Amino acid sequence: MMETLVTPSDSQPDAEMGPREAEAALLARAARGDDRAFAELYEAHRRRLYRLAYGVLLDPNEAREAVQEAFLALHRAAPAWEPRATVGTWLYRVVLNHCLGVKQRLLRLVRPAPPREASAKESPEGAAVLSQAVNIVERSLRELPVQQRAVACLFLEAELPPIEIAPLVGLTPNATRVTLHRALGRIRADLTAAGIDAPPTADEAALRLEEN
């Protein structure tokens, strides 16, 4: 069993390497049995990947399984890896396929979520607002169609632009923008209805401008 996870500073890729080549070099080391190289990739991507999987499945156990399957696929693919795509984009695709492709899992998405309790560490007022916002966002996501949910998570969590989201979800860029606009509009409307203001980020504002 490994003692500690490595941090990116533990391994210094060549300064002249691009991110794809650096990741390919780590995967080449992983293919030769270097667990630290694989751990570096795992640590760099696992949290975002989990949040994406959770955003689509809304089930922590299923999300963890989706992440495990994606990294297992990456470890298997390591010996023949070619840096045509970034590891992150490749992993997003595997996780999305895993999340969207299993009917039984999709059926579970309609189950209502138990209300979340506020963390004891937070101040009572701040925790209440945070808990309320978190519950509203989760409820909104749960009520969205799976495709809208996936598009929203890829935009909000993975920070991918619509043109990169489109091939991942099998839509055209224009259809992706429309889907994203509907999803974000729904989540924002639910927050606004509860008196919670959520200003748009720069890329969201740019998205609105594109549509106008």
Add this chain to the structure above:
Amino acid sequence: MPTLRDHTREALSSTEPGPREGREELDQILRRSRAERPLGWKLALVPAVAVAAAVVVWIAIGRRPAPVARTTPPPAGIHLYVRSSGEPESSALSLDLATQGDR
């Protein structure tokens, strides 16, 4: 003021596995990957072994001595087996002098 992205990230990260769970899951991934590799090699060997066995059987059948025209042993006495070169085996002639000829 938190943005929509902040709220969404907060919602999505609320059940995120911590560093310890992450480490355990990484160990599990590496174990699973290693456990599957030897099986992959074995599975890859199955068709190779089957092909090799088929070749051996084919060679063994191919080298079996060709049947002679007469398969039952002749009775005691003089017997002749006549076959022209290039002629099929089934057209060969067997003569048993004790029984005044037999084909």
